[in-house]
Amino acid sequence: MDVVSPELNNLLPDEIMDTEAIVVEEVPASAAQPCDAAPVPMETDAPVVVVMPQNVELCSPSTPTPIASAASQLSLVVSSASSSSSSGLTFKPIFATATATSTRTTASLTGTSVPTTTAGLQKLSAGSFAISAANHQIILNKVAEATKTSGVSPSTGQVIKQDGQKLLVTTIGKSGQPIVLQLPQKTSADGMASAPQYKVVTIGGRTELKPVVGSPGSPLPVSTLQAQQLKTLQIAKKTQVSAAAPIKYIITKTVSKGLTSQTTVSPVIAGRVLNSPVMSPITLSESLNTSLQNLSSKKIAISPLKSPSKLTVVSVASQTPNATQKSMGVPVNMALGQQILTVHQPTSVSPSKVVSSQSTAQTMKPVQTVTMGSSQFKHIIPLATQPNVQQIQVPGSRFHYVRLVTSTTANTATMQTGGPTTSTMQTAKPMVVNTGTVRMSVPIAPAQTMKQVVAKSLTTTTTAQVMTNAQTQQRLIMPATPLPQIQSNFTNLPPGTVLAPAPGTGNVGYAVVPAQYVTQLQQSSLVTMASSSGFNPPSGVQTQARLPVNGLSTAPDSSTRPRKPCNCTKSQCLKLYCDCFANGEFCNNCNCNNCFNNLEHETERLKAIKTCLDRNPGAFKPKIGKGKQGESDRRHSKGCNCKRSGCLKNYCECYEAKIMCSSICKCVGCKNFEESPERKTLMHLADAAEVRVQQQTAAKTKLSSQISDLLMRTTPVSTSGGGRLPYTFVTKEVVEATCECLLDQARQTELSGQPQALAERLVLEEFGHCLMRIISSAGKAKSDCINC
DNA sequence: GAGTTTGAAACT
DNA sequence: CAGTTTCAAACTC
Structure with a gap:
């Protein structure tokens, strides 16, 4: 013992x-x-x-x-x-x-x-x-x-x-x-x-x-x-x-x-x-x-x-x-x-x-x-x-x-x-x-x-x-x-x-x-x-309970969401610099060097915890908590001290937590407040980006669906004639789906402020991708027909 | 991926 | 408590 x-x-x-x-x-x-x-x-x-x-x-x-x-x-x-x-x-x-x-x-x-x-x-x-x-x-x-x-x-x-x-x-x-x-x-x-x-x-x-x-x-x-x-x-x-x-x-x-x-x-x-x-x-x-x-x-x-x-x-x-x-x-x-x-x-x-x-x-x-x-x-x-x-x-x-x-x-x-x-x-x-x-x-x-x-x-x-x-x-x-x-x-x-x-x-x-x-x-x-x-457990020892249970995926929540691996090199992952340590977790699948945040270094780890708490009893308490009455429900417990980022980059802990800076922040040139136009712009762009991703995903899904549907309908023809040329797959539905992809790409490049030339190029590339999908589908259909 | 920037954490 | 240094993440190129 x-x-x-x-x-x-x-x-x-x-x-x-x-x-x-x-x-x-x-x-x-x-x-x-x-x-x-x-x-x-x-x-x-x-x-x-x-x-x-x-x-x-x-x-x-x-x-x-x-x-x-x-x-x-x-x-x-x-x-x-x-x-x-x-x-x-x-x-x-x-x-x-x-x-x-x-x-x-x-x-x-x-x-x-x-x-x-x-x-x-x-x-x-x-x-x-x-x-x-x-x-x-x-x-x-x-x-x-x-x-x-x-x-x-x-x-x-x-x-x-x-x-x-x-x-x-x-x-x-x-x-x-x-x-x-x-x-x-x-x-x-x-x-x-x-x-x-x-x-x-x-x-x-x-x-x-x-x-x-x-x-x-x-x-x-x-x-x-x-x-x-x-x-x-x-x-x-x-x-x-x-x-x-x-x-x-x-x-x-x-x-x-x-x-x-x-x-x-x-x-x-x-x-x-x-x-x-x-x-x-x-x-x-x-x-x-x-x-x-x-x-x-x-x-x-x-x-x-x-x-x-x-x-x-x-x-x-x-x-x-x-x-x-x-x-x-x-x-x-x-x-x-x-x-x-x-x-x-x-x-x-x-x-x-x-x-x-x-x-x-x-x-x-x-x-x-x-x-x-x-x-x-x-x-x-x-x-x-x-x-x-x-x-x-x-x-x-x-x-x-x-x-x-x-x-x-x-x-x-x-x-x-x-x-x-x-x-x-x-x-x-x-x-x-x-x-x-x-x-x-x-x-x-x-x-x-x-x-x-x-x-x-x-x-x-x-x-x-x-x-x-x-x-x-x-x-x-x-x-x-x-x-x-x-x-x-x-x-x-x-x-x-x-x-x-x-x-x-x-x-x-x-x-x-x-x-x-x-x-x-x-x-x-x-x-x-x-x-x-005789039971062979998964190789990954430290899985943090994110694996499916009995085939049923456990609903991921914020607390169980996979944490980003740390990259600590000098702190031995025993200081609050290390997110793993700061979150009270062992390093797992991290890229850190000389990591002591593990079972093999229990004593060091305990000592480090003690040190942190001695320095700051609230070191491990959540940084984002409830604010005073009348203030936002969530606010940084200590406030940020940003000087150059305007509190609009992830350097800022408030911004990173998706909350606005509060009265306790000591930031300089803060733009992370309710009425800030910069913040609104960022928020708008972020929202727009998210929407674009969703639209693009939907469009691609639709395109794939259309192609699949088309393949189902054209298969009999292929069997009789030795296959159809790719253009025969360009039906109205496929064209519409393709256009949606192209428009989506255009909107994306436009919102991102890309030069027109680049935007056009990206749209063309997207068009090329669409064509490749159609051709690929056609080829697959032809191949399937040959096999059958 | 390397280098830079940034701000929290740690230190003095 | 303030100033400085260290550190690792965020960011840029």
């Missing part, structure tokens, strides 16, 4: 992983807040929520409730308020009111406009199960009065009881992905432990409670979960928990886009933080009550991202009272003294993209099992493709942050391989975190990237294979301190895992991994897998 030296770790940007202190109040779990309580800020202001690129629908058993997802998030927060023996969680559907508070952060995270109807995290009263239509969150609050019974109430059909625990399910994503919650083993009157029950929360489907034979800590039987994509959360009865210092569990599960991708379960993050002086436990209610204002100033570290939409940061822990906890994209539930489990499960792609891999998905039910039980707080987390690298997908995210946090008061955390897995998750390698107060912010891969990787694996091999191999290939850069502790706690970490102590935090570690890093890891895993399974 490679370990990053403390010196290097100190170089890592604090902004990325350091979290701001979060003021939380310890509140009894029973203190459920009304559903209309203050919404919990989502997104970046909250530390523990995982953003899922996938839309999820949460439906109550009786009344399926499709949820329009403004964001893709799924988080499970389970908090144990007391040592109560009863095991029950109430699940009561309640629709929360939408609030606009969370919208802002969402937008900042995703870089896209989010409907203001996004509702904050809804808090449910006891025995209730709330579904936030906007945020798609389900909060399961432990209710004291609900402890009498466990299981699903017929009337409500939504009761999941867990004594002393709250279960918060926050999800935004697509439907069809049930979540199975194994209720704590209930002790019957005769003292015998009853079979654990699994609460199946079908997102977008029905909810059902399934008794399952097996120990709480054991994986779910395959038979029970087959044919379903399940997310299993096993909640063992927690005992000996101090009521004064309730321990809460936060389980955040992320599901990536794609229905079948779930089978290729991605790395899981597991982290747990015990109560500490600085981290007092907070109840769900508190987290819900935590206003955005409180959290806004405590945003988590942000990766060097060019655009917020690409930010994938999961922050998790704060070690010192003064430590701040920042989180990108996650609502906070980050409570001190909470156990936090972040599980990322890249699930699938949109149904339309999963057709071909559907069968595979069925056979590979990714099941994530988290056992939180006993006083030891053991967490058994079957790890997916990258057991130790929890991947939280945020669409467009480019950077991955992995953070390990150990509590100073925590017991020695140990991580060991979990028990045998009998479920379909054969590949899932359970990871047991024993009382390890470790929080891990997991690297996140761009949704597209993840989806692509998943798709490839699905189409070529089984998920199990992917997972198994991924484990051996994964490599995690995790700042973690103290190193010895972390290392001892994560003996299962695959070779190459980098752990480093975070600067000044004593025992806080983190890792910063670019999205492509994960992609590379995954792809390398696929390679390994291929070697054992």
Whole structure:
């Protein structure tokens, strides 16, 4: 295992992983807040929520409730308020009111406009199960009065009881992905432990409670979960928990886009933080009550991202009272003294993209099992493709942050391989975190990237294979301190895992991994897998998820559009001069020399990132953001400083971004403003050029069509007479199409200001091209006729 | 494709 | 913070 030296770790940007202190109040779990309580800020202001690129629908058993997802998030927060023996969680559907508070952060995270109807995290009263239509969150609050019974109430059909625990399910994503919650083993009157029950929360489907034979800590039987994509959360009865210092569990599960991708379960993050002086436990209610204002100033570290939409940061822990906890994209539930489990499960792609891999998905039910039980707080987390690298997908995210946090008061955390897995998750390698107060912010891969990787694996091999191999290939850069502790706690970490102590935090570690890093890891895993399974992956290792998925091309968007290769020669691609680096990407297929922006130079790269952030904390933030009120929606964050280009060339960042210069620009002789005639001219020319290209394309297409049509009609003649001369193909339609091409060419040359002589020449050349097409077609027709 | 221009980033 | 240098992209020929 490679370990990053403390010196290097100190170089890592604090902004990325350091979290701001979060003021939380310890509140009894029973203190459920009304559903209309203050919404919990989502997104970046909250530390523990995982953003899922996938839309999820949460439906109550009786009344399926499709949820329009403004964001893709799924988080499970389970908090144990007391040592109560009863095991029950109430699940009561309640629709929360939408609030606009969370919208802002969402937008900042995703870089896209989010409907203001996004509702904050809804808090449910006891025995209730709330579904936030906007945020798609389900909060399961432990209710004291609900402890009498466990299981699903017929009337409500939504009761999941867990004594002393709250279960918060926050999800935004697509439907069809049930979540199975194994209720704590209930002790019957005769003292015998009853079979654990699994609460199946079908997102977008029905909810059902399934008794399952097996120990709480054991994986779910395959038979029970087959044919379903399940997310299993096993909640063992927690005992000996101090009521004064309730321990809460936060389980955040992320599901990536794609229905079948779930089978290729991605790395899981597991982290747990015990109560500490600085981290007092907070109840769900508190987290819900935590206003955005409180959290806004405590945003988590942000990766060097060019655009917020690409930010994938999961922050998790704060070690010192003064430590701040920042989180990108996650609502906070980050409570001190909470156990936090972040599980990322890249699930699938949109149904339309999963057709071909559907069968595979069925056979590979990714099941994530988290056992939180006993006083030891053991967490058994079957790890997916990258057991130790929890991947939280945020669409467009480019950077991955992995953070390990150990509590100073925590017991020695140990991580060991979990028990045998009998479920379909054969590949899932359970990871047991024993009382390890470790929080891990997991690297996140761009949704597209993840989806692509998943798709490839699905189409070529089984998920199990992917997972198994991924484990051996994964490599995690995790700042973690103290190193010895972390290392001892994560003996299962695959070779190459980098752990480093975070600067000044004593025992806080983190890792910063670019999205492509994960992609590379995954792809390398696929390679390994291929070697054992006979699958030959594409030669291009770093494809950035732009390949078609199952034969269906993924709709390219701005975030996934191929980036121009860089040509850096002196910067080693470790300075912002390099667009790749500036965008938080690895160089791929670039023309750079002596490139260090790759996996082979991780330490240098991290150091460079740190340096950039030290110099400018916003170095990786998007340059184009929203302007002030009354100004254009988009403007350069810093403004340009152009002197000679008039801001009408691509040298100007404003012009390049197709936005006008603003008041903050320091440019000289700026012509990039609304009323600028030069700008209008340029815009006109640009538009005209685009139109011309379209017209020309259309004309040529038409010409080809006419010729083809003509060939179809003249073929019989050719067969009888040994072929027709080319001029016989010059029909009225062909002439018209040819003229359109010529006129188009003429217009183009005229608009471009070409001399008349040149224009005439170009037109003639175009005419020649047209004739050649006609002749070629005629020849082809003749040839075809001879053959027939 | 080589050379020039340009402005952001980096440096002092 | 301002001036200078470095750098790579944009641009020109």
